[in-house]
Amino acid sequence: MQDQSKTKLPLTQSQLSIWASQKLQPDIPTHNIVYTFEIIGSLNTTVFKRAFAKLVSETDVFNITFGEDQGEPYQKKSSFKNFELPIFNVTGVSEKAVEKQINEKTLEPINIEHRVFDALLLQKQNSSIWLLKFHHLVTDAISYQVLYQRLNVLYTNLMVEEEDDQNVLGNYLDYVSFENEAVLREDFDEQATYWKEKSAQIVDEAKFYGEKKKPNTTAAERILVNLGPERLEKLKKLSQLPQVRGWTQSLTLYNIFMTVYASFINRVTGSDKIVIGSPSHNRNEPKFSKMPGLFVEVLPSYFNIAEQESFQSLFQKVKIESNNFLRNVSPGMVGNVKDHQITAVLNFINAEFPDFNGMPTKVKWIHNGHIDASHDIRCHIFDFEGDGDYNIAFDLNNSVFNEEKRKEVPQHFLLLLDAFLENLQSEIDSIPLVKPTFSDESNFSQEESSKTRTVYEEFKLQAEKNPNSIALQSRAETLTYGNLYQKVDVLASHLLSKGIREGDNVGLNLQRSTDYVISVLSILKIGAVFVPIATDQPLERVKYIVHKANCSYILSQKELPLEIAFTNLNLFHWSKPQQEDFKFKIPSDNQLSYILFTSGSTGNPKGVAISNGALNNYLNWAKKTYEIDDKSIFPLFTSIGFDLTITSLFLPLISGGKMIIYPEKESGPDTSLLDVVTDNLVNTIKLTPSHLALISDRDMSNSKIDIMILGGEDLKTVLAKKVKKQFHPQLRIFNEYGPTEATVGCIYSEFDETRHHQTSVPIGKPIDNTQVYILDRHMNLVPNGVQGELYLSGKGLAEGYMGEHELTAEKFLENPYRPQTKIYKTGDLARRNADKELEFLGRIDDQIKLRGHRIELSEIEAQLLNIEGIESCSVVVVSGNKPPNQAETTNCVKCGLPSNYPNTDFDELGVCHLCRAFESYEEKAHRYFKNDDALVQLLTSKREENPNYDCISLLSGGKDSTYVLARLVNMGLKVLAFTMDNGYISEQAKANIDKIVQNLGVDHVYGETPHMNEIFVDSLHRHQNVCNGCFKTIYTLSTSIALEKKIPFIVTGLSRGQFFETRLTEELFWDDHLNTEKIDQTILDARKLYHQENDAVKKLLDTSMFDDESVFEKVQYVDFYRYSDVSLDEMLQYLKDEVGWVRPTDTGRSTNCLINQVGIYVHKKELGYSNYSFPYSWDVRLGHKTREETLDEINEVIDETEVKRIMSEIGYSKDNEAVANSDRLVAYFTGNTGVSVKQIQTVLRERLPSYMVPSQFKQLNELPLTKNGKVDKKTLQQLTSVQIELDTPYEAPRNEIEELLEGIWKEVLKLDKVGIHDDFIALGGHSLAAIRVTARLNEEIESNFPLNKVFEYPNIEAYAQYVEKTLTELLEN
């Protein structure tokens, strides 16, 4: 061993983290480790003192000090100091005072530059307490054991005056050097890799009882638990089971406690992916096994708790994990793990302290009142006496565990331990942690004893009291309570005369109006049930609701095409008919009052049936709580089909207050709220948080509103604060929670700025006669703070869903906690916070897991709202384009089109929709085609203009183009052959070409461009193939030659199938009187647009000739196969006989172009099918290929290695592939931020873990809302990545024409949504798509809009304006 007396040594990995932690919080005694040893009996203090002095002088850990060189910590052995052990006589001093002294000593700071230990001896009557304190930098539990034993030996020997070996313990600094060098050891790599990989695992952020640790808090309490003899006995028995037993008894116990601990963490945090740190003792080398010092390193174990995990199955996981743990620990390994991941520690202490020179010793580890800043909880298990009496100590961070929780932790832990000891097979989440004692009154609100009046009675009372007060006010009319009462009376009598009776269901298909209010009250008056059906719904939905609700009658304001009796109130005469003899009877509590339809997950709305009792319960509570009286003025401005509106509909009328009615707008989104705030007539308002965004830029400081009730959505604290500032200090904001199934609102809180700091304002406490339960999967009550599903019971529950018995039974369950009552399963997540207020945590269905991380979207939204200028926002998860499924495709039995071709529909015979549709226009399509004579006639028609050449023939060297050339020559035409050398023509193909032109005796030119690779890359990005780019290059270069040489025609070798890929669409043949000239004109128009598309060709090549449209007169493009009809066999025969063409074999495919396969590969990979699938299917349909030939070609195997080589050669890489193909977070926001997306991202990165930072951001003018005023997340999820990246904000269509255009664009461009500002070309629109959208529009509104307008007005808004203008002009003329 080298002499380290003067050497400065670096710190070990373990020391480093302790040193850094101490440095961060220098005054906190987190790392003061203190043990006391109470030696019972008479201790010779003089000898003890000498023995201790010897121990200090011979053992280096006492003499190590620490320092810092330019920020780098070091340790060194200092000169030995004489330490005189202070002895205090505490005989007669109270236990408490002794404890206090010990405590003070414990907390006293340790100056590590001076001395790392301290000690004293307290002499009592019959015992002595030896206190030994070390800085954690040089000690651990085993170190204490070693020192204790050594002191014992020293003391014993001194007592008998025996000489002793010097320094038997060894030097800790030797270990330090060993550890420093360990990094270089051979097997270090393998183990280091293990830990690196381990700590790269994803773990859930463990929130104990739903609480998050406040940063840099260390104050902690230690809770001691004695397991007791009964448990110890069971533990012993369990640990002997063969399936439980490990290498040693200690390991077995460690595994058992680890299993219980992991279960505990799972149950009180809700996390499935758990990490637990535990110290490895690290004294594996014999030379270190009895050495004092800091050896332990805290390393992680990972557990993934499965659903229905039993103790036994988890134990097996633990066993494997701990074996791997042991196998891979070695000094220094801790440097490879992310220790901040570890918030929970299990410390199984293997240190025993036998008698001291025959005297029994009581050992205590004194708690210093602190815990590592990174730890929430530590669980120590120890048996210092070594008699098998294990104790547990929990160190609990006070900022995570409040006093109540600190008591609950051991209880919950022991419940799980007991369940484990009882039955290994138990599922860990089946164990109830909370006994349903219900001492906690917050579950219940006061039962109301007195019988309440019904809504109608309350209204009647007000009408009698103040007949002249104004009840309703709308633009059209004002009604006093007296007027209203009379009208209600008239309509009620009318309904009676129509045979409507108590319990009948009456549909109200009405606008918000006085009529609506009168109707509701009339129906309630006769004890019938009202069914609100908003007028903005499609007829189909109205029909569905009427049917499902079993309506016997309808009140409307227009004629309804329904097979059910109705009264059109617009034509109603408000005079009282002959009074029928009818006794009004007050409906009982359990009779229905209304049925409200809410959207259901199946796509069909479900009718929630609400009783009079439930309605009255809510209204009476609300009236009292919101202090509604005759001075209250409410607006009626939200949809009648939304249960939030019930509040505004009834509260003023049962209180003598006033209602101002704002009808729906004729079209477009309902912006009545703007009128409400402009008029400034109301003082009480009920609305959704999203509604507030509509008025966020308004000055509301003079608003009369002083009561604001928010419901229907999660209320963010930032928003509540903002609103409070925007309005005035008197404004009271109430947050009301309640599913329709529990009648409008059943949990509420009043926003309190001084208390509410969470992301969202708590939903609070239950209203009268309502019970709230937060339950786990097994319907156990969860411990306070823990998240669970919210269940409701009480007076407010609905009777169920109309005509949906199964669904009703599924959601309204027997209440396990209150027999004979129902409990409603909300599907919402909630927890009860430390203030005993309920917090809403989102829908269970919305629980987001992204790449293994559990994500709370509302947390991201709250952070966004914190950014200056962002007014509202919504974060959604957009699912990525799943890799296309190629395995399960079938092919059309006629044409071979694969079933994964977009929007394909196969009929029962396996025939695709294209083949089926083609049957209807096949005959017409054939009229497009002509014959050889017509071709010759055309190509010779301009002979006088160019005596040298009739045409250019595009020659790729493939069979089709070779055939074209040969035939043209054969027809006696003067031809210039043009070949595009794109750099990837095979050698054999080139040889073929040269031979052919020679054989045929034609002039031949090659075209080329240095930009070809860029064009390929662009084409792959735009079209997922290389051909599009190549074709366009050919057209561009050949046109330029044609112009230069004054050649009037360019002849292509496109196959007929390719016509349908590039020129023809079904829409062109819709016209009954097919006019091929018109089609030609359309195709020419499309070609003009085609050459204006802003792609790589336009950017890189000289395309200026296309700017002048006369070029399309000077040079015409002729498709040879439009005139010539030849089968493949015929063609090949001709080529063989007449030309000597041979199929190239060096491309690996039936093509002559080497890069072609790159296009096919990319196309298949991204879209799932070959780019040839579509044109070939047309070749088959038109009889130019057989289905088998097609299938052979499109299923050809691609040489992936070669493809990848070419890709890298041309510089193609798909940067966005990972983004587009995986689920991702997208943030939408509104407001005037003045900050860039990059800056927003930077801000979020500082505040959120990286996996929670959205990958895309989009600013909108307004967030789209549903009809009920909630953010329309579905729409936001449907925008594609490209649409999100457009510079323009998304806005939904606002009128019929825009909707019509959106419908057409969506279909043609294959999108789910198109915003009215979205650019046609940016959305992937090209000339063929332009043909299709124009043709469809023309068909739809029987017009004749030209093709190029799509490019002139490239978005829906502009195009719609153009359409409207044109139509108006047409009408005017």
Added chain:
Amino acid sequence: MKDKISNYIIHHIAKQKIDTIHADDDLLADGLIDSLGMMKLVAFVEKEAQIKIPPEDLTLENFMTIDHILEYLANQSTT
């Protein structure tokens, strides 16, 4: 193999200073080796015998003494 194992135990994982170890000595008795040492031994044996020992074979029955280990290894090579 036997010598390699006993050497490894004596020089690397024994908790006490020992000079020799018998093939039938109980490795885990009297804390000669603790569980950490056992897993180091398992790793050593795997490396020397060029095998991968599955988790379910990590039992006392297979690893209690050097003899047991040798027997286990012998079984592995025959099966």
